Amino acid sequence: MTTPLLAVEDLVVEYPVHGGKFRAVDGVGFTVERGGSLAIVGESGCGKSTIARSLVRLLRPTEGRILLDGTDIATLPERRLRPLRRRVQMVFQDPYGSLDPHLTAEETVAEPLRLAGVTSKAERARRAAELIDQVGLPSSALHRRPGEFSGGQRQRIGIARALASDPELLVCDEATSALDVSVQAQVLRLLRDLQAERQLAYIVISHNLGVVREISSEVMVMRGGRVVESGLTETVLAGPAEPYTRALRRAALDPTTMRGRKPRALVSAIVSASDPEATSATAPEPATPS
Template identity: 65%
Template sequence: MTEPLLSVRDLTVEFTTHGHRNRVVDGVSFDLDAGRTLAVVGESGCGKSTLARTLVRLETPAAGSIRYAGRDLATLGEKELRPVRGDLQMIFQDPYGSLDPHLTAAGIVAEPLRLRGVSGRGERRKLAVELLERVGLTREQADRRPSEFSGGQRQRIGIARALASRPKVLICDEATSALDVSVQAQVLDLLRELQEQEGIAYLFISHNLGVVREISQEIAVMSQGRFVEQGPTEQVLSRPRHDYTRQLRRAALDPALITGRKPRLFAPATSAGAVS
């Protein structure tokens, strides 16, 4: 057996607020292989983003290990982390807040290239434009600023920026949640295509079980900082063991998204407040 790309054991993260210590991530363990997608689902506030931020070491865990490339990222200091920072990248729900409004799209994507040691402004620009084209934007759009793009396009810039670091693990924290359904589908297609081509592993955080079903092979259900259920996506969604997972499933809006079956009869909308 080869070692998993990323192996997390008993990861615990605590925050102290007003002298009170809160355990926000509580003993989380999972393995992630190259080219695979693990989805993490769970209600708002259960600790998903904190888990994500800890994996890329924006937070320091109180306990547990994050094994990657023969090292334990959990215990590394800032200087030791530097060579692996590019390998683990994150894309966020709100690409607007995470893209520098003063830079052009090409400038945003060129920044990690500079950090990676690509020398020469011209060379960085050429590679940045190639990456933007790779995610479906045009050469002409490379010189525009974030405010001139739609939400879906901004998310593509975020993906291009992450790709510029040549990541092995990409953490998508509600990365498609703010997008219209059709734009969301396009971004998911792009992520899938990049995974096939590059073998990138995804940790895909979402509250949308339909999306999760589309993109992941495995799923972890998080509740109050813990992984309460974990297994193959199909199995967890069709035969949830944990009461919390059943609740989550019931709470999802569209049952067709979960079963993968389209309803045979579409009842005409009789009441106001239809799903938009």
């Protein structure tokens, strides 16, 4: 048996609250193969972003293992973690808050290259220009700052920055949910193309079944810090047992109407799946901003 790119085992994350502890993630496990994908869905506050932050070690899990290519990064000290950090990158939910407003697009994308040890400034500029082109932005974007871009363009810069360190796994935490629907579809297509081109693996966190269907063949449904359902996306969505999945599914169009349609039809399906009216029955307000 080959080692999966990522194997998460019995992950537990507790946050300190009022002198006690709150268990936000409670014994979660899953694997992602090289070039594979996994969508994580679940109601607000169920622990999705906490998992994402653990995977890139923005936080240190309380228990469990996060095996990246067989190496447990869950408890690795920073010194030993550093060479592994470039391999797992995150694209954040908020394309407004996650970019440094003082850096140009070129500087934003070149920075991880510098940290990765590309010492030549000319080489960094060349690679940044290549990445900006790859995410579908014109070269005129290179010298502009985040404030001069639209949300979708900013999101593309975030993706270019994440790709700069040539990661093997990209963790997208609601990476498209703040975007206009047509831009959302474009960014999703971009991610899918990059997956094919680079053998990149993805974890996509989303509330939106249209997004999940578009981007991932496997899905994991969470509730209250635990996995309540997982498997092939089509299978889970075809016969969901979990009320949250049922509610999400009711909110989306029938899957048979999605197949073989032109992008416009897909876009309207994504709009329909993200209709807040349709999911509000089971999804409470966000507990904390993530």
